[in-house]
Amino acid sequence: MSPKKILAVVLAAGKGTRMKSAHPKVLHEVFFRPMIHHVLNAIGSLTVDRIIVVVGYQADELRQSLNEYEVEFAIQSSQLGTAHAVLSAQNALSNHVGNVLILCGDTPLITSETLQELVCAHESSSAVLTVMTSFVSDPTNYGRIIRDDNGSVRRIVEHKDAKNDELTVCEINTGIYCVDSRFLLSGLLEIGRDNAQGEYYLTDLVAVARNEGHIVNRYECTDFCEVMGVNSRHELALASSALRDKRNLELMQSGVTLLEPETIRISDDVEVGADTVIGGNVILSHGTSIGQNCRIEANCIIRGCSIGSHSIIGPFCLLEHDTIEGHTMVRSNLIHNENDIL
Numbered sequence: 001m002s003p004k005k006i007l008a009v010v011l012a013a014g015k016g017t018r019m020k021s022a023h024p025k026v027l028h029e030v031f032f033r034p035m036i037h038h039v040l041n042a043i044g045s046l047t048v049d050r051i052i053v054v055v056g057y058q059a060d061e062l063r064q065s066l067n068e069y070e071v072e073f074a075i076q077s078s079q080l081g082t083a084h085a086v087l088s089a090q091n092a093l094s095n096h097v098g099n100v101l102i103l104c105g106d107t108p109l110i111t112s113e114t115l116q117e118l119v120c121a122h123e124s125s126s127a128v129l130t131v132m133t134s135f136v137s138d139p140t141n142y143g144r145i146i147r148d149d150n151g152s153v154r155r156i157v158e159h160k161d162a163k164n165d166e167l168t169v170c171e172i173n174t175g176i177y178c179v180d181s182r183f184l185l186s187g188l189l190e191i192g193r194d195n196a197q198g199e200y201y202l203t204d205l206v207a208v209a210r211n212e213g214h215i216v217n218r219y220e221c222t223d224f225c226e227v228m229g230v231n232s233r234h235e236l237a238l239a240s241s242a243l244r245d246k247r248n249l250e251l252m253q254s255g256v257t258l259l260e261p262e263t264i265r266i267s268d269d270v271e272v273g274a275d276t277v278i279g280g281n282v283i284l285s286h287g288t289s290i291g292q293n294c295r296i297e298a299n300c301i302i303r304g305c306s307i308g309s310h311s312i313i314g315p316f317c318l319l320e321h322d323t324i325e326g327h328t329m330v331r332s333n334l335i336h337n338e339n340d341i342l
């Protein structure tokens with residue numbers, strides 16, 4: 001059996017008012033790359049036929065940032081809500097028979113494994129729509145999952161529209177869905193904007209499906225961290241720290257010593273050999289590779305370098321695109337004039 005065709009739609013047209021920025025929200029950097037790049041990388045590892053990015057606010061800046069990705073663009077010229085944003089991709093959707101994976105460009109911690117699990121859960125069910133949900137201790141600002149007496153998802157209520165008892169629900173909408181394309185196109189047209197924000201909410205698709213007698217399932221992501229939405233500078237910092245910690249843990253598990261790991265940032269494209277020790281405030285990026293048994297002292301910034309095994313890089317070094325043989329000792333290059341120090 002050939003794998004089913006999947007079309008992915010990434011919503012990225014919003015201004016991101018809470019960021020208070022002149023740039024599109026999804027271009028703000030989270031752990032070395034714009035947050036939407038993280039989302040596209042996670043989708044990239046799936047078998048997806050086409051990726052449509054819905055752009056609007058500062059569309060040109062966004063397009064330019066994505067010129068290395070194989071994506072198509074749909075334009076949402078006025079930001080009337082998430083359902084309206086998906087409808088902007090109508091042309092691509094009407095040519096597609098199969099399932100559609102919908103994501104927001106502001107959930108940079110999502111992994112391809114979790115997306116794959118959502119798609120598999122949806123494909124092996126008879127639901128027209130599967131919503132990814134998660135439980136969180138503080139659900140403020142998220143849409144809440146409202147279930148019926150049988151425990152099935154009945155509807156989603158947005159934070160701003162929720163009644164007091166609904167506000168206490170801790171199961172939230174992650175904004176990630178897998179949905180049958182035919183139902184999606186007809187269902188979107190049923191959605192109105194009679195709500196607290198006067199927007200076309202994609203979340204209303206759940207009630208539309210249920211009202212028409214369709215099955216709607218939920219797929220629970222057990223790690224809320226993966227689906228946190230980034231809407232403010234504070235959440236931007238939280239998301240960056242979470243990715244940094246995850247990466248540092250991976251490195252420590254592979255045999256690298258990190259002194260003060262909460263101050264060290266090592267991008268995903270960097271390789272570090274076992275028994276290398278890295279001091280505080282070090283930043284390694286741009287495909288740097290470091291051999292085994294090295295010492296990278298505190299406060300070094302190393303970009304695009306290759307450092308052989310058993311080398312020592314003294315504190316405060318800024319190295320860019322250098323090749324350093326093994327068994328080398330590099331002193332700080334911030335001291336330009338030796339007479340400056342006695």
Ligand code: UD1
Nearest residue numbers: 011012013014079080081082085105142143173174175229
């Ligand atoms: C949305 C969901 C909420 C969910 C949360 C998860 C709706 C109505 N609400 O809320 O249930 O818990 O995500 O993080 O869907 N966008 C557009 N065009 C628009 C509006 C938004 O493209 O007209 C894009 C934004 O750029 C963003 C994404 O859609 O990437 C989500 O929009 P945002 O305003 O962040 O929605 P939330 O309030 O977080």
Ligand code: CA
Nearest residue numbers: 106229230231
């Ligand atoms: Ca959001």
